[in-house]
Amino acid sequence: MSLSQTRMSLNDGAGTYFRSRRARVSETLWAYAFLAPSLVIFAVFVFYPLIRTAHQTFYQPGLYPDAPQRYIGWEQWTDVLGDSDFHATILRTLLLSLMTVLPALVLGLLLAWLVNQPLRGMSLFRIVFSTPVATSVAVASLVFLILLNPQGGILKVDWLTRPTPALMSVALTNVWQNLGITFIIILAGLQSVPDDLIEAAKIDGAGPWRRLRSVIIPTISPTLMFAFVILTIVSFQTFGQIDILTQGGPQDATRVIVYDIFTNRGSDPGAAAVKSIVLFGGLVLLTFIQFAALNRRVHYGD
Amino acid sequence: MNAAVIGRVATYVVLAVLAALLIFPLYVAIVFSLVDKPVKILTDPPVLLRDFNWRVYPDAFTNGDLGRYFVNSIIMSLGIMAGQLVTSVLAAYAFAFLRFPFKKVLFALFLATMMVPVEVIFTQNFQLILDLGWKNSYQGLIVPFLAFGFGTFLLRQAFVAIPSDLRDAAALDGYGHFGFLTRVVIPLARPMLATLSVFSFLLAWNQYLWPLLVADDRQYRTIQIALQSLVSTSPDKLNQGYAAVIMAFVPLFLLLIFFERQLVRGLTAGAVKG
Numbered sequence: 229m230s231l232s233q234t235r236m237s238l239n240d241g242a243g244t245y246f247r248s249r250r251a252r253v254s255e256t257l258w259a260y261a262f263l264a265p266s267l268v269i270f271a272v273f274v275f276y277p278l279i280r281t282a283h284q285t286f287y288q289p290g291l292y293p294d295a296p297q298r299y300i301g302w303e304q305w306t307d308v309l310g311d312s313d314f315h316a317t318i319l320r321t322l323l324l325s326l327m328t329v330l331p332a333l334v335l336g337l338l339l340a341w342l343v344n345q346p347l348r349g350m351s352l353f354r355i356v357f358s359t360p361v362a363t364s365v366a367v368a369s370l371v372f373l374i375l376l377n378p379q380g381g382i383l384k385v386d387w388l389t390r391p392t393p394a395l396m397s398v399a400l401t402n403v404w405q406n407l408g409i410t411f412i413i414i415l416a417g418l419q420s421v422p423d424d425l426i427e428a429a430k431i432d433g434a435g436p437w438r439r440l441r442s443v444i445i446p447t448i449s450p451t452l453m454f455a456f457v458i459l460t461i462v463s464f465q466t467f468g469q470i471d472i473l474t475q476g477g478p479q480d481a482t483r484v485i486v487y488d489i490f491t492n493r494g495s496d497p498g499a500a501a502v503k504s505i506v507l508f509g510g511l512v513l514l515t516f517i518q519f520a521a522l523n524r525r526v527h528y529g530d
Numbered sequence: 531m532n533a534a535v536i537g538r539v540a541t542y543v544v545l546a547v548l549a550a551l552l553i554f555p556l557y558v559a560i561v562f563s564l565v566d567k568p569v570k571i572l573t574d575p576p577v578l579l580r581d582f583n584w585r586v587y588p589d590a591f592t593n594g595d596l597g598r599y600f601v602n603s604i605i606m607s608l609g610i611m612a613g614q615l616v617t618s619v620l621a622a623y624a625f626a627f628l629r630f631p632f633k634k635v636l637f638a639l640f641l642a643t644m645m646v647p648v649e650v651i652f653t654q655n656f657q658l659i660l661d662l663g664w665k666n667s668y669q670g671l672i673v674p675f676l677a678f679g680f681g682t683f684l685l686r687q688a689f690v691a692i693p694s695d696l697r698d699a700a701a702l703d704g705y706g707h708f709g710f711l712t713r714v715v716i717p718l719a720r721p722m723l724a725t726l727s728v729f730s731f732l733l734a735w736n737q738y739l740w741p742l743l744v745a746d747d748r749q750y751r752t753i754q755i756a757l758q759s760l761v762s763t764s765p766d767k768l769n770q771g772y773a774a775v776i777m778a779f780v781p782l783f784l785l786l787i788f789f790e791r792q793l794v795r796g797l798t799a800g801a802v803k804g
Binding site for chain 1: 620621644
């Protein structure tokens with residue numbers, strides 16, 4: 229046994245494995261065997277299509293059927309990014325996101341805060357407010373079609389045939405369908421707030437609103453951030469609601485980015501690819517914002 | 531004292547109003563699904579149940595051929611759920627207990643897959659499915675989703691909480707990695723595995739864009755995609771259409787009632803606390 233090996237076994241101390249070269253190799257082999265199934269699926273059905281999408285942004289279909297694709301370089305990027313129609317689509321997507329995320333967050337916080345009061349019967353309200361989790365995009369959209377249907381909907385409104393109200397209708401459906409998961413996430417956050425923190429605020433004479441504003445919301449801000457990011461990601465992916473309620477109309481008022489890609493993927497695959505990568509960029513940006521926010525919490529927070 | 535009572539009553543009133551508003555859309559859908567003769571349903575939509583008929587539900591089930599769509603949805607969701615459990619458990623074990631080169635890079639790669647949802651890559655992924663000849667097949671619906679970055683992350687969080695003494699004890703008893711995983715780790719992580727199963731089933735069952743593209747043949751169509759055509763066929767079948775909508779909702783609602791606490795706890799342990 230060489231000197232360095234002896235030192236290593238001494239340093240490792242009790243409770244850890246003696247890691248010989250052979251043990252290290254075997255551990256690595258086990259690790260890669262365990263990771264292999266996931267890695268294969270991710271490689272084939274996530275990263276390969278992503279690379280193909282990026283590749284597609286530089287090509288256009290041939291001029292006749294079965295002709296090879298034509299390389300056109302960055303032309304497609306400049307075309308799409310300079311297209312005022314696409315600017316409108318992005319603006320619409322952001323608007324829908326805003327009209328989805330903010331109401332869902334505020335309502336979710338309100339519901340979770342009310343249910344978290346130490347009162348009887350709250351388990352019933354917990355189930356009621358979580359209910360939208362059990363509804364799919366299709367179920368939620370078809371249910372809202374009853375309320376909003378231009379011919380004799382329950383609400384007697386003509387929203388789906390007019391541009392701005394149509395986008396608001398999609399947002400309303402989004403808010404309702406995502407309220408359940410928002411409520412569950414925020415409630416989980418509220419339940420991890422220490423009781424003595426609330427008690428201390430009570431002793432200091434803080435009323436319920438003040439406790440919510442100055443104690444609860446700052447304490448659960450990482451949870452609210454998590455809910456914010458989830459909701460934003462989900463709202464960027466809105467598709468089914470539009471497919472069922474408005475089909476992108478009226479006058480393109482609800483043609484958000486995913487619906488745009490879906491409808492134009494056959495006629496202009498290159499442009500659809502550019503738009504897909506733009507959507508991906510938006511999601512990456514969001515993730516980095518979340519990381520930055522979480523890091524700040526580590527530095528200044530608890 | 532008096533103020534406290536008033537406060538409590540006010541809380542209940544606010545809760546009841548909000549609950550009623552939230553449930554109202556579903557309530558109306560249930561009323562629609564029970565109307566006996568839906569001739570006037572569009573001109574004079576019913577808000578209260580007057581002429582209800584339970585037969586709408588069995589009729590909707592047989593006329594709409596719902597059995598087939600439900601079976602498709604169940605096969606797809608169970609397949610995705612089981613596959614994701616296996617791949618996520620294995621990967622999470624490697625990330626939690628094993629030391630190997632490129633561990634951090636690979637973990638980051640797993641997390642990065644969350645930034646690439648179906649909506650970003652569906653056109654090229656669909657092309658791939660066409661090339662493989664998997665359009666209108668169960669493998670086309672299931673295989674692309676057999677790995678799950680968020681699930682691996684949740685399970686890793688649960689696995690690292692397992693005391694390292696247990697691992698040493700298992701090693702002394704002669705268990706290798708596979709024995710330790712199946713005899714110690716999986717039984718201890720059962721609550722988190724349950725949470726992940728529910729979550730994974732829920733997401734798979736509710737999918738819309740991918741099944742719409744991949745399974746346009748009635749033989750492989752899922753219930754979510756079938757619903758729209760069931761509702762829009764003809765006004766005099768609208769009650770049956772909404773009976774189908776409610777039937778697609780009920781199984782998940784039952785799942786929610788049983789697992790709501792589990793979902794809250796799982797999210798608290800895994801994601802909220804980070």
